[in-house]
Amino acid sequence: MRLLLVEDDNHVAAALSAVLARHGFSVTHARSGEEALRALVPDSDGYDVVLLDLGLPDQDGYEVCGKIRKRTSTPVIMVTARSDVRSRIHGLNLGADDYVVKPYDTGELLARIHAVSRRTHHEDGPAGDSALLLGPVRIELPTRQVSVDGKVVQLTRKEFDLLALLAQRPGVVFRREQIISEVWRTSWEGTGRTLEVHVASLRAKLRMPALIETVRGVGYRLVAPAA
Template sequence: MSAGKILIVEDEPKIAQLLVDYLERDDFTVSVLHEGTDAVETVKSEVPDFVILDLMLPGKDGLSICREVRQFSNTPILMLTAKVDEIDRLIGLEIGADDYVCKPFSPREIVARVRTILRRVQQVPAPQTDDIVHYREVTLQIDKYECTVSEQRIELTPVEFRLLHGLMERPGRVFSRDQLMDICYADERVVSDRTIDTHIKNLRKKIEPSADRVLVHSIYGVGYKID
């Protein structure tokens, strides 16, 4: 039985094949594209459980692909990049990438991250009541990973969904960035405070235009709350 379908979009054949070997060894079904031109259509047609996406690709770059995929899918995306600059990482997070790995990398690390992210996505968070969490205009259907604001469907990435769910479980409580990182990243990876700030910014852009008022508030020097 397959552990899941993985789409790899990577223009370096040796790197792609190395990932294929390790992922198939772990019982994943893997398909590969060596350029970005058809990546978005392939995600639509194949509906993979996970996408491993190189940043620099011929035909269409990884950021553009990620941005387009996020218009219709919350499929987890792990981006591969040779760029280590924080700005590049934040740009990726802003358009919905779930995680980054910088080249060179260990293929075992990639498999571990894929499994960790899939496990988080597939786990149903503890429900508040009947798998529905509601606060003001916002409703989360936990079992479906669906968010509505004023009855309008809002597409959230898995990280954004977990972040909003954590805030909504305790309205008025101020969460530190460290606490929000624990909510978003159950594998206790090291991420920067700026990463949480970026997720919060993206979350506000998505949910607050449909709400009657500001929902997520920043508390200077402390963290964030929903109120």
Template sequence: MNKLQVLVIDDEWNVRNLLRIYLAKNGFEVMEAKNGYEGVRLAEQQSFDLIILDVMMPDMDGWEVCKKIRETKDTPILMLTARTDTKDKVKGLTMGADDYLVKPFDSDELIARVFALLRRSSISQTTTVSRVITNLDLTIDPEGRQVLVREQPIDLTPKEFELLFVLAENPRRAFERENLLEKVWGGDYFGDFRTVDTHVKNIREKVRKAELSFNPIQTVWGVGYKFQWTDERK
């Protein structure tokens, strides 16, 4: 059986070496990139099962690398940082990261997060629903994993797409943030409820810029979120 492929992007040799040792012990094949430009090039040229990306790098930082990779790839991204500021974590999630780990990290936690990301990615890729959801000038195509506003595609990250789709599939249900975390990120996700809020904010901003005629995600005070239908479902 072929080994799972992991791309490690970090400018520090000792960190790359440590990650390579941890991952190799757990059956992964590791490729290394010593800067952001090299990481983006490798991510575009090859297919990886997971990318581990350091935030603080010279020339091109991890946030910019994540943004560049998300333009062409849905590969799960685990970001590493020595900073504990919540704003940094939110920024990484906004750019399209799937999870965050603060340095110095415990090897067991690293591997647990890696396997959790791979499980969620596998579930997402094997779950196919053929019915297209249409409401006014918004179209959600789950099989093509594409969202259209006025027949023009908008650029949602994989988790943004899944969150919007879960809400749209259940238009009369108000979801608690905990329920959304479990459905979209999986029961073994290590993050908190602010992750949901950040992704909702991003979706709203992107559809607003695309001039969608309504706000698709309604805040239900004291509960969470629901999809806001403006006409009858087809």
């Protein structure tokens, strides 16, 4: 996932970029509003999310948010120390998708990033793109139903969320931290064992042990089976 981090403090940006990289993000750092706007050139490959700090040296962060929204539909998460309701409402009215107040929990920030990205990709997808087809596996996103060769497989909520996450990008390796952040909404390392149990359960229930591949030391990826 590509993320544009707009932050004028190099120390803060370096620390946050390192955390984001560990969770599978490719981070581009912009140190000013103008630099951020140059990075968001229309018709470029673009970014999945913009993380926008409001305390910028050249322009007001709210003004930058408004300009971003005029040129791209990329989701914007505002990051600021301003916690009053009026400031939040103003940011949302300018087109921000979410608003995070400093100091924030890293796990919460990661969850919000994944949430706005997921909502945007769902809204931008084709109207008929409500199911993921992976060989004999069919994943119905609206009804949260999974079937193999036409037979419905009963999954728990977390099992479905895990499978749907991997299935949206077959062949792409998802880091363990990224999966835990999105599916369990936490950065707690103790969840790692829970992830392993859910992967094992999915393999057993779907009767396709090779469907989810373990990438040692990194995470998991879904290997799309032949039709």
